[in-house]
Amino acid sequence: MTVRYPAPLRPGDAIGVTAPSAGVPDRLGARLDVALQWLRDRGFRVEVGDCLRGGGVVSAPREQRAAELNRMLLDPRVRAVVPPWGGETGIDLLELIAWEAVAAAEPTWCVGFSDTSTWLTPLTLLTGVATLHGQNLMDTPYATPDGIRHWVDVASAPRGSEVEQRSPGRFRAEGWDDYERDPAVSTFTLDAPGTWTRLDPGHEGEPARLTGRLLPGCVETMVAVAGTRFGDVPAFAREHAPDGLLHALDVCEWPAPDIGRALHGMRLAGWFDGSRGVLVSRTRAPGTDTMTQHEAVVDALGGLGVPILADVECGHVPPYLALVAAARTEVVHAPDDGGGHRVTQWLD
Secondary structure, eight states: OOOBOOOOOOTTOEEEEOOSSOOBOGGGHHHHHHHHHHHHHTTOEEEEOSSOBOSSSSSSOHHHHHHHHHHHHHOTTEEEEOOSOOOSOGGGGTTTSOHHHHHHSOOOEEEEOGGGHHHHHHHHHHHOBOEEESOOGGGTTSBOOTTOOOHHHHHTSOTTOEEEEEOOSEEOOSOOOOTTTOTTOOBOOOOEEOOOEEOSTTOTTOOEEEEEEEEEEEHHHHTTTTTSTTOOHHHHHHHHOTTOEEEEEEOOSOOHHHHHHHHHHHHHTTTTTTEEEEEEEOOOOOOOSSOOHHHHHHHHHGGGOSOEEEEESSSSSSSOOOEEETSEEEEEEETTTTOEEEEEEEOO
16 A cells, blocks of 8 residues: 655645643743744644643643544645654553544654654554654754754645755754743754764674664653554555664663663564564663763664664654655665765655
8 A cells, every 4th residue: 555645735724733741841832833923924724723731741632632633634725744752651542543534544744753643653553654754843943953944844845756865974963952031942953973883793884774664763752652552563564664764763861771672672562574674773861880872773773684863863863854754765774984874765
């Protein structure tokens, strides 16, 4: 079955803003307002949901959050749904999302990462609809560095477009911008050099070319979905990716042994069946005296026999690639011949 792409975003389109997981506390409300105005200034109509503000673990009761998300996903006027960020327990919505109705509806661009991928990745797996991983609403006012595309630009690309991005070779080593002190900040602090790292045993340091349909997701949340009806990767691969998958893993905060255990569990649940390669995010998550984050990945996935590239801009460390889940994808890692580190996707 063909992957379905939402219609390209155009000025005048409505963008729905809701928080299916964590809401925005009052002290960061000014940043939220800046992000909303950024969209309006570019000609979009912004529909602000009731489940958005608040400092609790979730923005509203489960049923209310699910109803609002379903309404936006099924409203043909809403051409994108963009949460402010992720959170912790968005998994509680999976049984309440109207999957069959969403699959039958005109697809809508859904954007985000972290806990947002807890429902974003199942949306792709269950419906075959492309989604956007790697940036969220609170990141939207940032100017993307050279080589990286803004999610609005990617979502506005015509069907059939080729979208190329490349690593800028720099990242933020520590800390975060203080949205409370400077809610209008729009320039990433990229204060450390860094490139991708090849990890698969026997091929460390070698160039690589990976192809397949991309499946991104946050390890700490996907481990709870793998092996359930919401995380049936083998079925998706059979139907939509007969030539194989590329996996993009966002490692947020768990220590290395926990990440290794999670990846082993995902592998046993079939998450990596049909994999042609694995991208692993750059992360600030800690190692231990006996295991680094890179070692955890190799321990769990080194036996797949596919290229594994780490320190990719597909996680919680700025900057963030805007990656289209389910898109046909080519990844080139050629550090020594001028080919650089690039991701090319085709929206076909």
